[in-house]
Amino acid sequence: MPSDKSPRGSLGKTLEDARRDAGFQTLSTRLAYSNPWTALREDIIVHPNGKQGLYGIVERGEFVVILPMHADGRITLIRQFRYPVGERLWELPMGMWETKEDVDPIELALGELREETGLRAGEMIHVGSMYQGAGYSNQKGHVFLARNLTRGETELESTEEDITCHDMTLEAFEALIRDGDLKCMVSLAAFALIRAKGLI
Template identity: 35%
Template sequence: MAEQWREQRLHTQRIYTGRAVALDVDRIRLPNGRETTREIVRHPGSVVIIPVLDEERVLLIRQFRYAVGEVLWEFPAGTLDRAAESAEACAHRELEEETGYRAGRLIRLGEFFTAPGFTDERMHVFQAEDLRPAAQQLDSDELIEVVPLTWESVYEKVRAGEIRDGKTLAALYLYALRRRA
């Protein structure tokens, strides 16, 4: 990173700690010498998984997202456990919990920051292959519908604006780049 852009943290105040995130208010010094605050959501990291059934089909899930008040089309995803869980272990766990499938093979497609203006969350993207049925094990607060779709119908849903979840769109992009390579 260019040093002339670096902001210096002077003080951190933790104002909230929850199950999955914490909220810090940092007092910082800008490169021009002025001071200001940044509100940062601290996140342990997350995964999104593209469960490929075969050349023609993929699994998506539908679930209600309270923050936006809508049912969304998404790829399965989840948060890394704070106990130093690896991204790959989290991907295996979340895939089985949310879809009821186990992956014989995971391929790492990349990673991205979800919203670097206010959170340090890093999302890891995996493609899951050689899927075999297992037991879906939803968390007590989850209600998820697992839907097999053709790739063409997935891309049509994107074009029609029906898939609006950012992590799912980013994962589709990384998947498409890998297929072109």
Template identity: 40%
Template sequence: MEPAIRTVSSRVVYENRWMAVREDEIERLDGSRGIYGVIDKSDFTVVIPAENGGFHMVEEYRYPIGRRTWNFPQGSYPDRRSGTPEDLARHELAEETGFRAGTLTRLGYLHGAHGISSQGFHVFLATDLEPGETAREPEEQDMRQCFVTREEFKHRIREGLITDDSSLAAYTLLLLHEEGGVLT
């Protein structure tokens, strides 16, 4: 089947070590033309560190929204490098929380903003946690972490303290996993 939109030309209009923004000239099925802006970023991982009926979460200041919010540990490889999602999940978990996962279970893969970005994310459940030292990046100097019960987690969502779409989507995958659903 022919794609609904065909790329006629593409040019990078901005690039740094984390992302590239490109502008594509496109042609629609009816032959009309237009432009489409796309943000290309490397995939990232979200890790749900779970134990004792709850989760370990991190909180940090998020510059684009101008406030602190809570989320599950997450991140991508620096400089748009690539590697396995499992290795990245273990790295991000240790870097942000200090925990090492004895068991890492893949819950699925999702896209966060498929209308504007090529970026997706892998979701993992981390259990059998062993504490250790964090190794946070300079942008994470203000990061805090805490353990929350599932009820506290839901309360933080209701209060607007957890607004991160990838953390909420990861939680949904966890619930489906616990129901016995097989995810791809």
């Protein structure tokens, strides 16, 4: 799991330094729960106003989300059942590797795209980074645009066998958003970033 001692931002500050500079003090920290994918840490902190409090932080490894753009302008989405919400969701391909720490984001993006869709990308553009839910988690994500695609076999894990792939026009994708059928926040944010940068 990520460590609070890791560098943060272009200034190279650790999270501990950044919190101290913002007026926060960490009095104690403990690992409340952990499994191979997620850890929950509880910190006793002092807020800038001097009040003491408890902060629960969900720790997860970095993830990638990829928008695959074909030469004819179509994009590839996946659908899969998400157990926590009990719905089958439209999503862009995304994921993290629990068994391999400190993996290069481009390597991870190429691997996740291949595993979930069977697509091989000749060009993988790193568009930017974002936090999945900075109010409760330290998980960081990387947004990619995949181009020069060729199709091969998927390499789905046993827990992903319900995933289906769907090629659609950009207009059809935007209709999913307008109609409220695409509910994945990460996919929406990734698309907005790619669109705002004029890449599609």
